[in-house]
Amino acid sequence: MAPRLTIAVQSADFDPGVEINRLHQTDSSIGAVATFVGLVRAHPDEDGAVTEMVLEHYPGMTEKALAKIVDEACARWPLAAVTVIHRVGPLRLGERIVFVGCASSHRAAAFAACEFLIDYLKTRAPFWKKETTASGESRWVAARASDSERAARWR
Amino acid sequence: MAITVKYFARLREALRTNEESLALSPTWPTIGALRQALAARGEPWGALLGADIQCARNGELASDDTPLTDGDEIAFFPPVTGG
Numbered sequence: 001m002a003p004r005l006t007i008a009v010q011s012a013d014f015d016p017g018v019e020i021n022r023l024h025q026t027d028s029s030i031g032a033v034a035t036f037v038g039l040v041r042a043h044p045d046e047d048g049a050v051t052e053m054v055l056e057h058y059p060g061m062t063e064k065a066l067a068k069i070v071d072e073a074c075a076r077w078p079l080a081a082v083t084v085i086h087r088v089g090p091l092r093l094g095e096r097i098v099f100v101g102c103a104s105s106h107r108a109a110a111f112a113a114c115e116f117l118i119d120y121l122k123t124r125a126p127f128w129k130k131e132t133t134a135s136g137e138s139r140w141v142a143a144r145a146s147d148s149e150r151a152a153r154w155r
Numbered sequence: 156m157a158i159t160v161k162y163f164a165r166l167r168e169a170l171r172t173n174e175e176s177l178a179l180s181p182t183w184p185t186i187g188a189l190r191q192a193l194a195a196r197g198e199p200w201g202a203l204l205g206a207d208i209q210c211a212r213n214g215e216l217a218s219d220d221t222p223l224t225d226g227d228e229i230a231f232f233p234p235v236t237g238g
Contacts, residue, residue, distance in 0.1 A: 038238050055237065056164055058230060061214035086237060098238050118238055124216070126230075127237025128164035140165040143207070143234030 003074050004081040007066045009057060011089040014099050023081045023103040030080050030103045034110035036118045038098040040091050048133030053141075055088045055097065058126035062086075065125045073102070073117050077109040084117065086127060116154050123151040156225050160189070163232035169202040179225055186210050186229060187219025207234050 006022070008014075016037055024030040042049045070082050081103040091097060098121070102113040129141040156179040167173050183189040190210070194203045202208070210217050211230040223229070 057237070058161070058163055058211070058214075058232070060228075061211055061230065064214045065216075122238035123235065125237050126163065126211070126232065126235055128233065129236045130164070140233070141236040143236055 001080075003079045005067075005070055005074075006081075006083040006085075007063060007070060008085045009059075009062050009066070009088055010085065011087060013087070013096060014085045016096075016099060019083055019085065019099055019101055023083055023101050027080050027103070029105055031105050032107040032110040033101060033103045034107065034114040035102075036098070036100040036114050037096055038118070040093050040095050040097060042093055048135055048137060050093065050131045051134050052090060052092045053129050053131045054090050055086075056128045056130065057086075057088045061126050066121065069117060069120045069124060072120070073113045076116070077102075077104065077113040079104050079109060079113055082113070082117070084121070086121070086125070088127070119147070119151045119154060122147045158223060158225070158227045158229055160193075161228065161230040163230065165233050166202060166205075166208060166231055169199050171199070179223065184222060185219060186212065186217055186221045186223060189223060189229065190219065190231070203231055205233075208232070209234065 020033055023033050040053055066084050079102055083101040085099040087097055100114055100117045102110045104110040130138055132138045157176050158179055159176055161174045162170050183192045190203050194200050208231055212221050213228050
């Protein structure tokens with residue numbers, strides 16, 4: 001059976017509990033759900049504490065890019081359901097940015113696919129973060145080499 | 156015979172434009188040639204030549220070798236930072 005796929009790009013928040021239920025409640029063959037939730041964090045170790053951010057994306061490409069990444073995960077692991085939700089627009093400190101959830105019969109596939117999805121999303125889906133600090137300055141977040149390295153592990 | 160070119164994030168800000176429509180020209184058959192032609196407009200367009208600036212054709216990641224055809228939507232942008 002083809003996996004059930006849910007992909008959403010939205011400004012509204014999501015409820016992780018509701019999303020987990022949706023992933024497995026209609027399919028009793030599922031034995032594991034692994035999830036990742038990304039949050040707006042302060043990282044006070046860097047220059048100026050972040051208070052909020054704006055997430056820009058490329059409408060039209062974003063959905064396509066996410067669908068491609070999800071398809072690749074489904075080709076690699078036996079998944080029953082996948083949900084990817086990414087928020088756009090202004091987000092405040094502590095708010096949820098992204099949800100990735102993978103449902104499978106067993107945990108190994110769910111864990112691996114979930115990590116693969118967020119690693120690929122971070123390097124291939126057209127989203128850009130612009131942070132605002134407590135002093136009111138704003139700056140574009142720079143891409144991290146560590147993110148590219150994590151994504152490269154899956155090749 | 157036209158293409159749409161879009162710019163995102165810090166590149167959009169540097170160029171002070173998010174989108175333009177261009178008549179397709181035989182002088183730039185590929186995305187790389189288009190990039191060079193746009194950069195030749197002078198500052199701030201040189202920003203397009205940044206080594207980290209990526210491109211897409213019709214919503215899919217592309218490269219400088221990717222050919223251009225009528226009706227294409229081309230995008231230039233810095234490395235993505237979502238998730």
